[in-house]
Amino acid sequence: MQDRELTLVDHLNELRKRLLFIVIVVAAAAGGAYFFIDDILLFITEGGNIESLVFISPTEAFFVIVKLSLLAGIMGAMPFILYQVWRYVGVALKKGERKYLIFFGPVSYILFLCGAYFAFRGVLPLAIKFLLKFSKEYVSLSITPMITLNAYVSFLSKMVIAFGAMFELPLVILALSKFGIVTPQMLKKGRKYTIVGIFLVAAVLTPPDIVSQVMLAIPLLLLYEVGILICKAVTRKREREREMEANAGESVDGPIANEA
Numbered sequence: 001m002q003d004r005e006l007t008l009v010d011h012l013n014e015l016r017k018r019l020l021f022i023v024i025v026v027a028a029a030a031g032g033a034y035f036f037i038d039d040i041l042l043f044i045t046e047g048g049n050i051e052s053l054v055f056i057s058p059t060e061a062f063f064v065i066v067k068l069s070l071l072a073g074i075m076g077a078m079p080f081i082l083y084q085v086w087r088y089v090g091v092a093l094k095k096g097e098r099k100y101l102i103f104f105g106p107v108s109y110i111l112f113l114c115g116a117y118f119a120f121r122g123v124l125p126l127a128i129k130f131l132l133k134f135s136k137e138y139v140s141l142s143i144t145p146m147i148t149l150n151a152y153v154s155f156l157s158k159m160v161i162a163f164g165a166m167f168e169l170p171l172v173i174l175a176l177s178k179f180g181i182v183t184p185q186m187l188k189k190g191r192k193y194t195i196v197g198i199f200l201v202a203a204v205l206t207p208p209d210i211v212s213q214v215m216l217a218i219p220l221l222l223l224y225e226v227g228i229l230i231c232k233a234v235t236r237k238r239e240r241e242r243e244m245e246a247n248a249g250e251s252v253d254g255p256i257a258n259e260a
Helices: 008-034 037-047 060-076 078-091 095-137 149-166 169-178 184-189 191-205 210-259
Strands: none
Touching: 008 037, 008 060, 008 078, 037 060, 037 095, 037 149, 060 078, 060 149, 078 095, 095 149, 095 169, 095 210, 149 191, 149 210, 169 210, 184 191, 184 210, 191 210
């Protein structure tokens, strides 16, 4: 990465290169995960308190195992994926700004893991329990739950990826604050619109049940408030640095003016 003006073709070539790296590493990680698919299936069913899963077509189990291996590969390769994302972002940054990537890379992975863990251990069991209890107690017909392998893995995938991605919100706000794109005043002024937007995003990204939607929306609202505090701290630090630079400039100009 050099400090020069990049053309659209340069950006597209850089993006293609990063995506190619990601695809290769995810494919390799997914291939490795395939050999541990029994352990992975046992782990995810225990996490959701599911006693047994069924499949209803000859090809369902095969395609779900491929999907689950791919999901495990993505989770395993996430440090590399985030590294490539931040490397691509770094192309557009100045040389002095690229030092922040050392911080953003590891922290983004930690936040993603926190979101994924919260979804898997906290939200998933509650959502499954709520949905099954609702079906048994509030539906007049006698219904026996038989959860298919495909439905459960899809349900799990949406929640883990959605929560992991949304937990990056404070880091996104920090990056935007660091480069002067957003201010605390902007974030406070847009709070009411953000609340509506968060609930809409939660409704789109999570399965269609109120428990998982609320359980995603509430942490996001808290993370947004944390983002405002971070933005305040970054803005104050930037203002202090500007004052110090201004004072240093005045102290240099003062003696020169006196000698003249």
